[in-house]
Amino acid sequence: MNNPFLELGIRHDIVNAITELGFENPTPIQNQSIPVLLTGSNDFVGLAQTGTGKTAAFGLPLLELLDFEENYPQALILCPTRELCLQITNDLKNYSKNMQNVNVVAVYGGASISDQLRQIKRGVQIVVATPGRMLDIINRKAIDFSQVQFVVLDEADEMLNMGFQEDIDSILSTTPEDKKTWLFSATMPSEVRRISKKYMTDPFELTMGEKNTGNANIEHEYYIVRARDKYAAFKRIVDFNPEIFGIVFCRTKIETQEIAESLVKDGYNADSLHGDLSQQQRDRVMKRYRERGLQLLIATDVAARGIDVNDVTHVINYSLPDEIENYTHRSGRTARAGKTGVSIAIVNSKEIGKIRQIERVIGKKFIKAEIPTGFDVCEKQLFGLIHKVHNVEVNEQQIEQYLPRIMDEFADLSKEDIIKRFASIEFNSFLEYYKNAPDLNVTEDTRFTRDGAQGERPSRSGSNADFTRLFINLGSVDGFTRGDLLGYFCNQTNIVGRTIGKIDIKGVYSFLEVANGDVDQAFNAFKSAQYKGREVRIEVSAEGDRDRGGDRGGFGGGGYKKREGGSGYGGGGNRREGGNSNRGSERKEGGGFRDFSGKRREDRGERRKRY
Ligand code: AMP
Numbered sequence: 001m002n003n004p005f006l007e008l009g010i011r012h013d014i015v016n017a018i019t020e021l022g023f024e025n026p027t028p029i030q031n032q033s034i035p036v037l038l039t040g041s042n043d044f045v046g047l048a049q050t051g052t053g054k055t056a057a058f059g060l061p062l063l064e065l066l067d068f069e070e071n072y073p074q075a076l077i078l079c080p081t082r083e084l085c086l087q088i089t090n091d092l093k094n095y096s097k098n099m100q101n102v103n104v105v106a107v108y109g110g111a112s113i114s115d116q117l118r119q120i121k122r123g124v125q126i127v128v129a130t131p132g133r134m135l136d137i138i139n140r141k142a143i144d145f146s147q148v149q150f151v152v153l154d155e156a157d158e159m160l161n162m163g164f165q166e167d168i169d170s171i172l173s174t175t176p177e178d179k180k181t182w183l184f185s186a187t188m189p190s191e192v193r194r195i196s197k198k199y200m201t202d203p204f205e206l207t208m209g210e211k212n213t214g215n216a217n218i219e220h221e222y223y224i225v226r227a228r229d230k231y232a233a234f235k236r237i238v239d240f241n242p243e244i245f246g247i248v249f250c251r252t253k254i255e256t257q258e259i260a261e262s263l264v265k266d267g268y269n270a271d272s273l274h275g276d277l278s279q280q281q282r283d284r285v286m287k288r289y290r291e292r293g294l295q296l297l298i299a300t301d302v303a304a305r306g307i308d309v310n311d312v313t314h315v316i317n318y319s320l321p322d323e324i325e326n327y328t329h330r331s332g333r334t335a336r337a338g339k340t341g342v343s344i345a346i347v348n349s350k351e352i353g354k355i356r357q358i359e360r361v362i363g364k365k366f367i368k369a370e371i372p373t374g375f376d377v378c379e380k381q382l383f384g385l386i387h388k389v390h391n392v393e394v395n396e397q398q399i400e401q402y403l404p405r406i407m408d409e410f411a412d413l414s415k416e417d418i419i420k421r422f423a424s425i426e427f428n429s430f431l432e433y434y435k436n437a438p439d440l441n442v443t444e445d446t447r448f449t450r451d452g453a454q455g456e457r458p459s460r461s462g463s464n465a466d467f468t469r470l471f472i473n474l475g476s477v478d479g480f481t482r483g484d485l486l487g488y489f490c491n492q493t494n495i496v497g498r499t500i501g502k503i504d505i506k507g508v509y510s511f512l513e514v515a516n517g518d519v520d521q522a523f524n525a526f527k528s529a530q531y532k533g534r535e536v537r538i539e540v541s542a543e544g545d546r547d548r549g550g551d552r553g554g555f556g557g558g559g560y561k562k563r564e565g566g567s568g569y570g571g572g573g574n575r576r577e578g579g580n581s582n583r584g585s586e587r588k589e590g591g592g593f594r595d596f597s598g599k600r601r602e603d604r605g606e607r608r609k610r611y
Contacts, residue, residue, distance in 0.1 A: 002032075002522065003015050003040065004024075004025050004026055005018065005023070005060075005505055006048075007037075008026060008031070008034045008035060009034065009035065009038050010034070010060050010064065010065070010450045011064065013098035013099055014060060014063055014064075014095055014096065014098070014099070016098055016546045017095055017096070017097050017098050018056065018060075018094075019593075021094060021095075021373075022117050023061060026053070026059065027052055027053030027054070027056075027057075028219045028392060029046060029052050029054060029057045029206070029208050029235050030049045030053050030057045030060070031054055031320060032129060032206055032208075033046055033057045033058070033061075034060060034061055034108070034204055036204050036206070037057070037061035037067070037414070038061045038064055040149075040150075040180065041059075041202035041364060042180065042199055042203065042204045043180055043181050043199075043202065043203035043204070043418065044180070044181075044182040044183065044201045044204050044205075044206070045182075045183045045184075045185075045196050045200070045204070045206070045210070046182070046183070046184045046185075046205075046206045047184075047186070047187075047188055047205075047206065047207040047208060048185075048186065048208040049186050049208070049328075049332045049338025050155070050308070050332045050333070050334075050336070051308070051335065052185060052208060052336075053330060054087055054145055054154065054184050055091045055154075056091070057075075057096065057184075057590060058152050058154075058182050059088070059091060059092050059095055060095060060128065060185065062075050062092075062093070062150060062152075063095060063096050063099065063102070063166070065149070065150070066126065066149070067125075068099065068100065068101045068103075068125055068152075069101065069121070069124070070104050071101075071103065071123030071124070071125065071145065072123070072124075072125070072128075072147055073124055073125065073127050073143060073144065073145055073147065074125045074147065074148060074149050074150070075125065075126045075127070075148065075149065075150040075151070075152070075153075076127050076129065076130045076145060076148050076150075076151050076152070076171075076175065077126065077127070077129070077152040077154060078124075078127075078129055078130070078131055078134065078151070078152070078159065079128065079130060079154040079155055079159040080130065080131075080155050080157070080159045080161075080162055080164070080170065080213070080305055081108075081158075081305045082108040082109065082110055082129060082130060082153075082155065082279070082355065083128060083286070083305070083307055084110040084155065084305075084308065085106050085107070085128050085138050086106055086108070086152065087308045088106075088128045088467070089104050089105070089106035092104045092128070094516045097316055099175060100127075102125065103119075103123055103124040103125055103126070104124065104125070104127075104128060105120055105124045105126075105127055105128070106128050106129070106132050107120075107127055107129035107130070107134050107137060108129065108130045108133050109130060109132050109133040110279040111279070113133070113136065113137070116137065116223075117137065117140075118591075120137070120142060120143050121142075121355050123348060127143070131159065131168055131171060132164070132167060134171055135170055135171055138170070138171060138174055143174075144279075144488070145174045145175045146174075146175075146176060147176070147553040148176060148179050149174045149176075149180065150153065150179060150180050150181075150182065151172065151175055151179055151180075151181045151182070151199075152181075152182045152183075152184070152490055153168070153181065153182070153183040153195075153199075153422070154184050154397070154403060155184065155185065155186065155305075156185040156192050156196075157186055157187045157188075157189060157191075157325070157331065158186075158190050158305055160189075160191045160192060160195070161323075161325070161326075162302075165191070165195070166218070168195070168378055169416060172199060172550065173325070175530070181199045181200050183195070183196055183199075183200070183203070186328055186329065186332060186365065187325055187328055189325060189482060201545050205611040208324050208494035210241060211365065215339065216586060217335040217339065217340045218331050218332075218334060218335045218340070218341050218342070218343050218347075219340070219341075219342050219343070219367065219369045220331065220342075220344075220358075220359075220362070220364060220365070220366040220367065221342050221343070221344050221345070221366060221368075221369040222344070222346075222347055222355050222366045222367075222369065223237070223344065223345070223346050223368075223369055223370070223371050223441070224344040224347055224348065224349055224352070224441065224442045225346060225347075225371060225440050225441065225442055226348060226442055227324060227348045228441075229440045230318070230346055230348075231259070231262065233346055233371045234248075234316065234346055234439075235263075235266065236270075236371050236377055236440065237316070237344065237370075238268065238296065238345075238370050238372065239371040239377045239380075239430075240376060240377050240380050241313070241314065241417075242380070242384050243293065243313065243377065244295060244296070244313055244314050245295060245311060245312055245313045245314075246295070246296050246297070246312060246313060246314035246315065246316055247296075247297045247299055247304060247307070247312055247314075247315050247316070247330075247334075248270075248296055248297065248299070248315075248316045248318050249299060249300070249301065249304065249315065249316065249317050249318060249319070249321070249330050250298060250301070250318050250319050250498070250541070251299060251320075251321070251322065251345055252343050252471075252539050252540060253274040253300055253318040254276060254471055254539060254541060255275050255318070256273070256274045256299060256300050256303075256320065257272050257274065257296050257298075258297065259272070259298050259318060260272035260298040260329065263296060263298070264404055266538075268295065268296060269286065269293070269295040269296065270294060270295065270296035270297070271285050271294050271296075271297065271298070272285070272298045273285050273286070273289075273295075273297055273298070273299040273300070273303040273304065273305045274299065274300045275300065275302055275303055275304075276608055279376060280466065282303065282447045284312070285297070285351045286307070287329070288464070289309060290309055293606045295585075298318075299527075300589040301321055301326050301329070302329065304330070304333065304584055305329070307333055309333070310336050310337070310339070311336075311339065312334040312336070312341060313334065313341060314334060314341065314342050314344060315330050315331050315333050315334045315340065315341065315342070315343040315344070316342055316343075316344045316347060317330060317344065317345040318344065319494050320345055320347060320351060320354050320355075320358075324354070324357055324358055324361050325361065327343075327358045327361070328361065328362060331343035331362075331530050338546055343367075344565040345366070347443070348444055348533075370441050371439075371440040371441050373437065373439060374434030374436075374437030375434075376433070377430065377437075377575075378391075378427070378430045378431055378434050381427065381430050382427050382430075385423060385427065386450045388471055389422065397545065417438045427490060428605070464542075465514040466514050466515060467501045467514060467515060467516065468499075468513070468515075468519045468540055469502075469511050469512070469513050469540070469541040470491070470511065470512055470513070470514055470522065470539065471509060471511055471538060471540070471541040472485075472508050472509060472510050472511070472512065472517070472526075472536065472537070472538045473508065473536060473537045473538075474488075474509065474510060474531060474536060474599065475505055475506045475507050475508050475509045475510045476505050476506070477507050477508050478508075478532070480505055480510065480532065481505065482503045482505055483525070485503055485505060485510055485512065486500060486503060486512075488511060488531075489522075492525050492526065493518070493520065493521055493522050493526075494521070494525070495514065495518045495521060496514075499514075499515045499518065500512060500513065500514060500515075501513025501514070502517075510575060518593060519540070521596075523538065526538045549592075
């Protein structure tokens with residue numbers, strides 16, 4: 001039987017290699033672009049999400065078209081991040097593993113340039129590069145692009161978002177006029193449209209799905225909660241999805257770190273990925289995540305760019321992105337390679353408008369979902385456990401020697417008692433934690449949760465609602481008192497002191513509240529500010545929401561802890577477990593929880609149907 005890749009015109013030794021990678025049938029973008037690109041005579045614009053098989057869509061034709069008897073740069077692939085750069089390089093090496101003399105080099109920042117220069121000197125046909133480092137190497141006159149035939153701009157929208165426009169211009173000016181340019185982008189903002197006009201003549205355009213829309217396999221859901229309940233709601237969603245393998249997006253580095261720390265304290269397997277980490281630290285986090293050593297990766301938009309991990313089940317927008325376009329990039333981290341995935345937004349009632357805006361951009365409606373009740377979570381976890389016990393593989397040989405003693409221990413218990421006890425070992429902690437858990441959902445058009453608690457605070461003049469809480473990386477270790485910081489800040493920004501709200505001095509950082517209307521002025525003033533030779537950084541603090549909420553359960557280490565060691569039930573195999581039921585239910589949520597007698601089922605009606 002003919003392999004469909006052979007029919008598309010890909011040679012046997014490449015087809016054999018990709019078959020080993022599990023490529024049986026071309027993805028839609030491969031089906032449509034490979035025949036066009038194999039002609040080698042078109043410029044090309046492909047609008048496609050990440051995870052659709054883009055790399056092979058351009059990579060396989062490149063391997064067919066280049067002359068590997070020659071050892072000079074013939075193709076240049078530019079992409080936005082180091083992760084993507086390594087991924088593409090690795091993919092190309094895998095596709096070409098049965099071919100002779102194929103040399104691919106990865107050129108990216110944050111790694112030794114001399115190694116890269118050495119590899120280039122040895123001879124290379126395909127260069128995969130991030131723009132900054134590529135330009136550096138060009139400026140050192142260490143590479144000659146005068147015979148490049150193909151340039152691929154991968155994730156063009158991301159490269160422009162990251163401000164690489166000028167670098168790309170400079171790099172492309174060193175390549176021949178008559179080269180062919182292939183551009184791939186998940187979205188088509190006007191900037192991308194402009195560069196496609198600038199660099200291409202009459203390109204062949206291919207749109208997979210609708211322009212600017214997300215992947216059809218992603219279900220988009222939003223949950224409305226009070227700002228102060230956000231973390232508790234987030235944990236419920238995670239507990240309700242014990243098999244979750246997710247990426248959680250935050251807006252700032254601080255928020256990223258705080259959420260990750262709180263989750264770790266609460267016993268979840270989570271870590272953060274953000275720009276303040278060294279490359280080595282980031283690599284370590286990514287390695288753990290890829291290998292499923294982490295269940296939740298908490299990331300900023302920039303840090304998560306180019307992450308290519310298959311089987312991500314959920315993307316959670318803990319905070320919605322400032323730039324609506326970023327929502328598409330975030331959600332594209334799930335549902336890769338034809339799989340399905342869920343993208344969740346946890347919002348407060350003031351943010352509904354943003355959800356509607358996103359719907360317009362992705363061309364798809366969000367489903368309004370309900371935060372599971374404590375009962376829902378407990379039930380899900382319990383049956384997850386039961387299912388696992390039922391399906392566990394028993395090592396008959398190993399266990400046999402212990403059986404007589406085990407039977408002896410249980411001699412006085414009935415089968416029912418034994419089952420109840422096994423289930424309770426893990427389950428008690430969930431019961432305890434979710435005892436009295438309130439309904440956290442807020443209806444769309446009121447400021448009240450459905451169990452009557454007050455929702456969003458009304459905005460009063462002079463209340464915190466008019467202020468933005470800013471983080472600044474100066475604090476008591478720099479010798480600042482509240483008065484000093486006020487003076488320094490006002491001097492720097494020209495903002496009048498009496499408009500500044502609360503100031504909290506911490507060790508190496510502090511927080512201060514600034515009138516919303518002054519935030520831009522503050523950011524402008526600190527653009528390149530230094531204090532005693534050190535860069536001064538301000539950010540909008542993620543704590544803003546939380547502080548205003550008053551009694552917010554669970555954040556910052558309260559809440560239920562899972563056990564250390566061992567593997568959890570209900571799919572939480574990645575979480576920390578062990579010890580016994582010391583899962584402090586410091587967190588008391590009011591009302592709502594009932595026992596498992598079944599009495600409650602009928603009055604949960606509608607809400608349950610989502611699950
Ligand atoms: P990409 O969009 O190139 O990042 O690809 C996303 C994922 O899909 C990668 O893990 C690829 O290995 C995988 N993939 C690409 N093409 C195919 C295919 N034809 N069949 C199966 N998996 C594929």
